[in-house]
Amino acid sequence: HSLRNIDELCSSIVRSHRETSQYRTEELLALRWKLFSREEIQAYQSKSVDEMWQHCAIRLTDAVQYVVEFAKHIPGFRILSQNDQIALLKTGSMEVVLVRMSRLFNRENNTVFFDGKFAGTEVFKSLACGDLITAVFDFAHGMCALKLTEQQIALFTALVLINADRPCLEDRGRVQRVQRSVELGLAHILHRDNQDSLMHKLYQRMSVLRSLCGLHMEKLRWFSQRYPLTAHSLFPPLYKELFT
Numbered sequence: 649h650s651l652r653n654i655d656e657l658c659s660s661i662v663r664s665h666r667e668t669s670q671y672r673t674e675e676l677l678a679l680r681w682k683l684f685s686r687e688e689i690q691a692y693q694s695k696s697v698d699e700m701w702q703h704c705a706i707r708l709t710d711a712v713q714y715v716v717e718f719a720k721h722i723p724g725f726r727i728l729s730q731n732d733q734i735a736l737l738k739t740g741s742m743e744v745v746l747v748r749m750s751r752l753f754n755r756e757n758n759t760v761f762f763d764g765k766f767a768g769t770e771v772f773k774s775l776a777c778g779d780l781i782t783a784v785f786d787f788a789h790g791m792c793a794l795k796l797t798e799q800q801i802a803l804f805t806a807l808v809l810i811n812a813d814r815p816c817l818e819d820r821g822r823v824q825r826v827q828r829s830v831e832l833g834l835a836h837i838l839h840r841d842n843q844d845s846l847m848h849k850l851y852q853r854m855s856v857l858r859s860l861c862g863l864h865m866e867k868l869r870w871f872s873q874r875y876p877l878t879a880h881s882l883f884p885p886l887y888k889e890l891f892t
């Protein structure tokens with residue numbers, strides 16, 4: 649790995665992160681204080697469980713769509729087999745969405761960007777999965793505390809996605825080689841930013857992410873047992889494809 653092609657790898661990952669971030673951080677920071685009114689919060693809280701789940705699943709699927717685009721622009725990702733690309737997206741796309749979402753988290757009033765404004769946990773009450781919501785907010789809080797730059801987020805999310813430990817990979821060796829180059833890219837960026845100490849913190853975040861996504865899958869299983877019709881016919885196809 650000459651330094652030149654690590655540099656090239658980093659810039660192509662940062663470029664595809666920029667091109668596939670649904671919202672640019674700066675435009676969202678302008679919205680930071682746009683909160684839901686009492687009436688709007690009431691409206692969310694009076695939705696039925698399956699209505700609110702469906703509403704969220706649609707927004708989550710939008711965000712996942714951009715992650716799929718991001719993955720397709722990562723040089724090493726494209727050379728993997730179709731099946732390995734699907735396997736990595738199946739287990740990694742939600743994790744990438746959660747990392748990306750945390751850049752739009754306002755730590756001052758503990759709100760996350762949702763449906764065009766910033767929402768506190770009370771907005772998600774009718775989902776009936778308070779522990780998942782608390783865990784998502786706590787994770788976002790922890791990510792914000794690291795104050796990652798967009799470039800660091802780009803390399804970190806590429807590493808979250810290209811993970812050779814994922815289940816049912818056909819060519820684990822090839823994924824390992826791509827993962828290694830992305831790891832070198834992240835280490836290069838952190839060294840350049842004089843923040844080598846962040847690396848082990850990011851690895852800790854990755855294990856929190858894994859348990860958080862496990863909780864999301866567990867809640868989704870609970871939901872689809874209780875509301876099979878909604879889960880099977882009203883959820884977006886991509887959501888079903890990736891999360892069930």
Ligand SMILES: CCS(=O)(=O)c1ccc(CC(=O)Nc2nc(-c3ccccc3)c(C(=O)c3ccccc3CC(C)C)s2)cc1
Nearest residue numbers: 669670671704705707708711745748749760761762763784
């Ligand atoms: C991710 C790319 S981005 O450009 O940063 C971006 C792009 C778009 C948005 C707007 C957006 O869709 N925000 C959503 N927020 C939440 C949410 C919800 C509960 C707590 C915290 C955030 C969504 C969810 O549906 C969600 C997310 C994580 C776990 C669980 C759920 C709900 C389950 C039941 C489907 S969607 C935000 C950020």
